Amino acid sequence: VTVDHPFDEAIALTRLDDGRLRGSTHPAWANMVGPFGGITAAACLHAVASETDCVGTPLALTVNFAAPVADGDYDLSVKPVRINRTNQHWTVELLQGGDVKTTASAIFATRRDSWSDAEAQPPHAPPPEDVPVAEESDFVTWLRNYEMRFVEGALSLDGDVHEQSTSTLWLRPVPVRPLDHAGLAAMCDVFFPRVFLRRGPVPAGTISLTTYFHATPAELADVAEGYLLGSARANRFSGGYSDQSATMWSRDGTLLATSHQIVYFKA
Amino acid sequence: VTVDHPFDEAIALTRLDDGRLRGSTHPAWANMVGPFGGITAAACLHAVASETDCVGTPLALTVNFAAPVADGDYDLSVKPVRINRTNQHWTVELLQGGDVKTTASAIFATRRDSWSDAEAQPPHAPPPEDVPVAEESDFVTWLRNYEMRFVEGALSLDGDVHEQSTSTLWLRPVPVRPLDHAGLAAMCDVFFPRVFLRRGPVPAGTISLTTYFHATPAELADVAEGYLLGSARANRFSGGYSDQSATMWSRDGTLLATSHQIVYFKA
Numbered sequence: 001v002t003v004d005h006p007f008d009e010a011i012a013l014t015r016l017d018d019g020r021l022r023g024s025t026h027p028a029w030a031n032m033v034g035p036f037g038g039i040t041a042a043a044c045l046h047a048v049a050s051e052t053d054c055v056g057t058p059l060a061l062t063v064n065f066a067a068p069v070a071d072g073d074y075d076l077s078v079k080p081v082r083i084n085r086t087n088q089h090w091t092v093e094l095l096q097g098g099d100v101k102t103t104a105s106a107i108f109a110t111r112r113d114s115w116s117d118a119e120a121q122p123p124h125a126p127p128p129e130d131v132p133v134a135e136e137s138d139f140v141t142w143l144r145n146y147e148m149r150f151v152e153g154a155l156s157l158d159g160d161v162h163e164q165s166t167s168t169l170w171l172r173p174v175p176v177r178p179l180d181h182a183g184l185a186a187m188c189d190v191f192f193p194r195v196f197l198r199r200g201p202v203p204a205g206t207i208s209l210t211t212y213f214h215a216t217p218a219e220l221a222d223v224a225e226g227y228l229l230g231s232a233r234a235n236r237f238s239g240g241y242s243d244q245s246a247t248m249w250s251r252d253g254t255l256l257a258t259s260h261q262i263v264y265f266k267a
Numbered sequence: 268v269t270v271d272h273p274f275d276e277a278i279a280l281t282r283l284d285d286g287r288l289r290g291s292t293h294p295a296w297a298n299m300v301g302p303f304g305g306i307t308a309a310a311c312l313h314a315v316a317s318e319t320d321c322v323g324t325p326l327a328l329t330v331n332f333a334a335p336v337a338d339g340d341y342d343l344s345v346k347p348v349r350i351n352r353t354n355q356h357w358t359v360e361l362l363q364g365g366d367v368k369t370t371a372s373a374i375f376a377t378r379r380d381s382w383s384d385a386e387a388q389p390p391h392a393p394p395p396e397d398v399p400v401a402e403e404s405d406f407v408t409w410l411r412n413y414e415m416r417f418v419e420g421a422l423s424l425d426g427d428v429h430e431q432s433t434s435t436l437w438l439r440p441v442p443v444r445p446l447d448h449a450g451l452a453a454m455c456d457v458f459f460p461r462v463f464l465r466r467g468p469v470p471a472g473t474i475s476l477t478t479y480f481h482a483t484p485a486e487l488a489d490v491a492e493g494y495l496l497g498s499a500r501a502n503r504f505s506g507g508y509s510d511q512s513a514t515m516w517s518r519d520g521t522l523l524a525t526s527h528q529i530v531y532f533k534a
Contacts, residue, residue, distance in 0.1 A: 059508060060475045060529045062329045064372050066349035066356040081367050082333035086507075087474060087531070089333040091358075091370060100348050103358060103372060105331050107475055107529070111506030115466055115534045119431055120502040164386055199382055207354060208327045208374055210477040212510040212529045214503045235387040235514070236481045236522045239378030240353075241326060243479040243525050245512065247502070255503045258510050260527050262327045262374070262479045264354070267382045 005177050006145060007186070010035075011043040013050060013076065020095075021047050021076040025069060029142045034068040036142035037206045038189030042182040044092045044104040047076040049182070056088060057217060058181045059109035062210045067101045069094065074101065086110045111216060120258075122249040123231045125151040128170035139201070146190060147174050149227075153197055165194035165244070168231040176225035184220070184228075185211055187248065188259035191232035194244045195265040198237070204265035207241075215256040223250050240264055272444050273412060274453070277302075278310040280317060280343065288314050288343040292336060296409045301335040303409035304473045305456030309449040311359045311371040314343040316449070323355060324484060325448045326376035329477045334368045336361065341368065353377045378483060387525075389516040390498045392418040395437035406468070413457060414441050416494075420464055432461035432511070435498040443492035451487070451495075452478055454515065455526035458499035461511045462532040465504070471532035474508075482523040490517050507531055 010026035029039040041063045048054055074096050081089040087109050094102035125131070131149035139157060148154075153167030171190060177183060188211045193204035215223075232246035241264055248257040277293035296306040308330045315321055341363050348356040354376050361369035392398070398416035406424060415421075420434030438457060444450060455478045460471035482490075499513035508531055515524040 060331075062331075062372065062475070062477060064327075064329075064348070064356055064374065066354075067351065081331070081370055084334065087333075089331055089370065103348055103356065105329065105370060105372065105475075107331065109474075109508065109531075111508065112533075114505070114507040114532065115462075116503075116505040117465065118503045118505075119500060195382075198384065207376075208329070208372075208477075210329060210475075210527060212527070214505055214508075214510070216506060233386060235525050236383075236385045238381070238383040238385075238481055239483060240381040241376065241378065241481075243481070245525070245527075258502050258512070258527075260477060260479070260512075260525070264376075265381065 005175065007173060007177055007183060010039050011046045011182060013047055021050065021078065022073055023076060024073045025071050028145060031140050031142055034070065037065055037209060038186035040069060040102055041189060041209060042186040044076065045106060045185045046182050047078050047092055048090045048106045048108065051078055053080060053083065054088065054108055056108040056110040058106065058213045060107040060212050061104065061185055062208065063102060063104045064208045065102055065206055067099065069101045070096055118255050120247055120255055122229060122253045123168045125168060125229055128227045131170055145174055146171050155192055155196055157201055159200050161199065162197040165197045165234040166231065167191055167197065170227040170229055172225065172227045178225055179220045179223040181213060184213065184215060184248065184257055187228060187230065188246060188257055190230065191244065191246050193263045193265055194232065194234035195237060195242060195267055199267040202265055202267040204263055206261050206263050209259065209261040211257055211259040213257050219250065219254055219256060226251055240266065272442065274440060274444055274450060277306050278313045278449060280314055288317065288345065289340055290343060291340045292338050295412060298407050298409055301337065304332055304476060305453035307336060307369055308456060308476060309453040311343065312373060312452045313449050314345050314359055315357045315373045315375065318345055320347060320350065321355065321375055323375040323377040325373065325480045327374040327479050328371065328452055329475065330369060330371045331475045332369055332473055334366065336368045337363055385522050387514055387522055389496060389520045390435045392435060392496055395494045398437055412441055413438050422459055422463055424468055426467050428466065429464040432464045432501040433498065434458055437494040437496055439492065439494045445492055446487045446490040448480060451480065451482060451515065451524055454495060454497065455513060455524055457497065458511060458513050460530045460532055461501035462504060462509060462534055466534040469532055469534040471530055473528050473530050476526065476528040478524055478526040480524050486517065486521055486523060493518055507533065
């Protein structure tokens with residue numbers, strides 16, 4: 001990983017004397033309000049991985065976006081809850097000026113050889129080279145960190161309303177960066193609130209995000225700087241809230257992660 | 268709600284002088300090791316709802332099963348993280364003898380009138396009266412708290428191996444009990460580890476469970492003591508872990524909740 005990649009700059013952390021980790025929001029990752037949720041999720045995961053007691057690889061990550069993160073420094077307080085033989089449970093708090101802005105729980109695990117099978121199937125998609133790159137948008141800054149090639153459900157700001165909320169796209173970081181768990185955690189959140197496809201770009205934001213990591217280090221290495229295929233869809237919109245689920249695939253059809261979130265919206 | 272219903276007995280909590288809530292495991296809800304995860308999830312949700320500052324209704328609940336809960340008393344430490352105008356973020360720790368056995372985060376929300384739509388569709392199923400009731404099993408005690416009518420994917424202990432992991436079933440509590448969010452939270456976890464359908468009843472257990480609640484109090488009241496239709500499926504089994512997603516429906520096809528979990532298994 002190139003240390004001056006904007007992704008690594010954005011999740012860089014410094015250990016403070018009290019054991020907390022200090023990070024700082026990065027202008028390249030700005031969202032409508034505060035930073036892109038995916039970069040906050042990646043910073044939380046990176047914080048846990050930076051603990052000397054941390055072993056294994058990420059299995060599950062839940063990030064609760066309690067309040068907007070303001071531009072500037074933030075502190076991450078990482079605590080081990082329980083260290084089992086094969087699982088580690090951690091909690092993270094993101095603080096600014098004594099206020100908790102984000103909470104997270106992360107589970108790291110040692111993977112064993114086991115029976116394996118995939119039941120979920122990747123969406124049908126032409127090869128990425130046959131799908132046009134989405135035009136650069138001024139909608140939110142962080143979008144410029146990814147090359148996106150939409151097979152279905154591109155974000156439209158001209159008021160197009162879709163019949164359903166599925167987006168399927170090829171994506172990779174700009175500039176390219178070898179895939180790791182932190183990068184995957186962030187990419188699981190590239191699926192803008194599904195209500196945008198149904199009602200246009202109304203006020204909306206993620207409240208809580210949960211990602212399950214299937215990718216082994218070897219599977220991440222196989223992807224390297226290549227494209228991921230991601231697909232997301234909402235289940236129900238009601239009472240100002242909706243949930244959406246996403247799957248993230250390697251080009252060869254390996255399910256790397258599943259990710260779920262609950263979103264508020266005004267429409 | 269009848270106060271002596273075994274569900275309400277199992278999630279009953281007493282306020283201690285230090286502000287914590289004391290509960291106790293209930294023999295009727297025993298699982299292979301410790302209590303049924305769904306009853307622990309329901310107790311965590313009930314603990315948050317018992318706080319005087321709690322407003323709105325449950326929107327999201329993540330429960331991390333860090334260590335088995337031993338038979339006997341446990342204490343729940345409930346903390347408000349952030350109280351916004353329409354959302355409340357809470358954390359819960361379940362402790363026994365000073366050890367954290369479970370952590371949870373819960374988000375309560377005030378629902379507003381909004382545009383609404385459902386994209387997920389209920390699974391095809393004959394009416395519950397046309398589906399036989401699953402025979403009582405000695406596999407785990409807690410199963411006796413639910414009447415289950417499997418449309419697909421019943422648990423078999425005689426070594427049947429299925430080609431895929433979907434279970435679809437009608438279910439309701441035994442004895443019947445009016446549906447509320449705590450009852451719904453528990454029922455989201457009735458889907459035994461999907462690996463049982465693929466490999467038989469091997470060692471397995473939930474590590475982390477996330478539920479998103481769509482049901483309004485009016486929708487819960489419409490269900491009342493009636494059946495829910497639930498369906499769950501695994502996405503990928505690999506390295507000793509798998510994830511599974513479930514949807515919970517009213518008889519009239521309303522999506523009441525979506526629920527996701529990551530499971531360990533030995534197979």
